[in-house]
Amino acid sequence: MNYFPCFINLDNKKVLFVGAGKIAVRKIFFLIKMNAQIIVVSRKISNNLIKLHREKKIDWIDTNFFENQLKKIFLVIVATDNNSLNKYIYEKTKQKKILVNVVDDRSKCTFIFPSIVERFPIIVAVSSGGTAPVLTKMIKEKIESTLPMNLGKSALLAQKWRSHVKLKFKKSIYRRHFWEKIFEGMFVNHVLNGNFKKAIKVLNNEIKRKKVIKGEISLVGAGPGDGGLLTLKGLQVIQKADVVLYDNLVSSEILSLIRKDAKKIYVGKEAKKLCISQEEINLILIKMAKKGKKVVRLKGGDPFIFGRGGEELEVAKKFKINFQVIPGITSAIGVSSYAGIPLTHRNYSSGIIIINGCKKNEIEGKQNWKSISRLKNYTIVIYMPRLQSTYIFDELKANDYPLDMPIALIEQGTTLNQKTVIGIFKNLKSLLFLMKSPTLLILGKVVSLSKNLSWFKSDTNQNSLL
Template sequence: MNYLPLFLDLQSKPILVVGAGEVAFNKIILLLRAKAIVNIIAREVSSEIKYLINKKKVNWIAKEFDLSYLNRIFLVIAATNDKNLNKYIFKSCNKRYLFVNTVDDKTKCSFIFPSIIDRSPIVVACSSGGTAPVLLRFLREKIESILPMKIGNVAKLAGKWRVIVKKKIVHPIARRNFWERLFKSIFVQHILNGKKKEAIGILKKNINSNNILIGEIILVGAGPGDSGLLTLRGLQILQEADVVLHDYLISQDVLDLIRRDAKRICVGKRCGFKTITQDKIIQLLILLARKGKKVVRLKGGDPFIFGRGGEEIEAIKKAGINFQVVPGITSGIGVAAYAGIPLTHRKYSQGVIFITGHKSNDGFLNNWSILSDSSYTLVIYMGTLQALEISKKLIFFGRLKSTPVAIISQGTTFNQKVIISSLDQIDKIIKSFITPSLLIIGDVVSLHKKLSWFQNEKHML
């Protein structure tokens, strides 16, 4: 370890910055966020720094550097274009045991600025020791993505109650367990959602209780397949989950984003295979939540678009379990985009209709006269098995036989397969497709050849 990470309290401490250009400005802004007293030495100052001077945010104390200005200073930043001056400042600070940072010259630094993720009072600092700044930026983006913007509010509220909790729960191990359970509960989500009163209510209730906190259930939409299409909020939830109940259709790339020590249970349904019933899935969700677990129900696409999310939430609500829903990019939208098919277009389609290809117990209940209107794009989920019957119905109610049709399997993944045909030719191509597949019917499909950008493998008929 070449550098020891430290967090310095700079509030009301005098800092000297020699130089007043763009680089110096960036450091000054950081120092001001730490509530330091910033003194500047520079012959000329940039317009940004001049604004800070006029607003009395910083002090412009001199135009020329002198050793006397190092007296009663906490740390120094050298940010001039004069290498000899920077070297002189560095040596002078070392003799006085002052922390000094020479911008863009690691050899003349007794400390360096890390890359900072600020969720005050939670602050994460990362450094590569100046060896790989681009890699460091990449890592920072990763960390930024999994830390909710308001997570600092959780720490603030916990800090206010820390003394009270310590008095109520004297034993250190019991107190640690209390905080661990609390931070895994809906308490955190209430704060993130701005429900401070509800969060405090949960905290008060559990200070005087030895019961394990009731868990919660979160429905998360995983998107259509590509892990890059998982929402930021979805990623954050997967990193917090204790148990994840997921479908068969969830890609391995998305599953790899789940917290490593979280338990994974596959509860997906597949046509032709004996699988767990919907009632059993709901019972399992509620059972796990009542054990104090943070349970994630991970569904392909969006939970509320043919994902039976509404049924699950109704049962969870009835059972009195805390819940939330994280929407996802529904397959109809994501897959169409990756196939280069705009679902609406001023010249081709005035709207889009989503339906499912599965039969209900009483047969198809769709309004076929509306579905056969050529001014609408029709997107059919799970439509492969009923594709022939659907095409006959549409033609019977007025859709042209020549209406373009796209059949897409494993959309948004590198195994994506697209076949373009027409409504009256579906029977000739549907047998070559695996399930589940998505059907897109409408004139916008004709744009696929022109706008396709993602596919590795393309089949046209």
């Protein structure tokens, strides 16, 4: 990141404009709103600026630029088409450690202007660091369309009540929960409709309400890897969390979406590696929720598909903790789709069997391989098959599963590092040695469709051994 995003208070700060073209005029009008002291150096200025000068809203120096004009200046905006002059001013401001922006020349900027969405006092700034201004403009337009024009009035009204709320709720976490409830409820709707009396009544009622801050646990499925597959509700919940317990399979892309001040606790589980036990995870969930915190248990895929989500909710229920579940896209669905393999197809497969491949002794690992092997018109999806590859192969083979059945092995599915290997069941064990974890195994006639239906072009090419 080349530019650190920050909001600067320009109240009574001197800002020097060298040049007074259309771009400069737009920025001058904006900075006047910030109560900056505007000084314009230019031989000619537009009628708009002459009017501002007469109204004593800006100062105008009718001359060329001289170095002594930089005295006591906080910011400099250069808007001329004279490249040698622009370079000269840039060098002088650098020497004097004054922030400078040379319009349309990023190499001569120590600060840049973002695209701004203003709903006073709310300001949203968007920037690409000068690399893609058209894209920045498009993003700004999308944000503009989602924020009501008078949204800022909610912030102004809330500001008047902050001291009352602070007296009522001593702890910052309780104040944040209070304001989240306010801004998600009828308060904002009343303000947007101009019903300020009703909005104030909502505030009054909530402040007077008996203070009962209850913790809660949310199980959130993060999906199979691609951050874009996180559900909208999942995103909303993790951005409100006070504490997030996350697994090894949750991508860094999704972890970056968690609120910066939220506590993140890694409780990842990796095969054959020392990791925190399920009992310890349960204790942390209950302990944090009892403190009144919003706790998120963030899991790769879906919480109820080999994610032990049911076990964690049983504990929450026992301790009378409120909970909710936000489903995620499980790997069987997400990874197969990115590999171009439809799990069902009326000409190839009439159903799906999902198996946990790394278990052999627990209930979820005790498979009826004889029955499974007979379902040759079903698609079999096996999670984490590497550790038990010999066992899986031997059981299926012993029950006459077709040795020529197409199979797919997909590593790091839905991510840019996705690797897909297509082969036949006969070669399962040797093919698994080519893969790293996490790997998904798909067996069934539908795998043969991957060659034509594969659409996700990652940097790792698909290998076919059919």
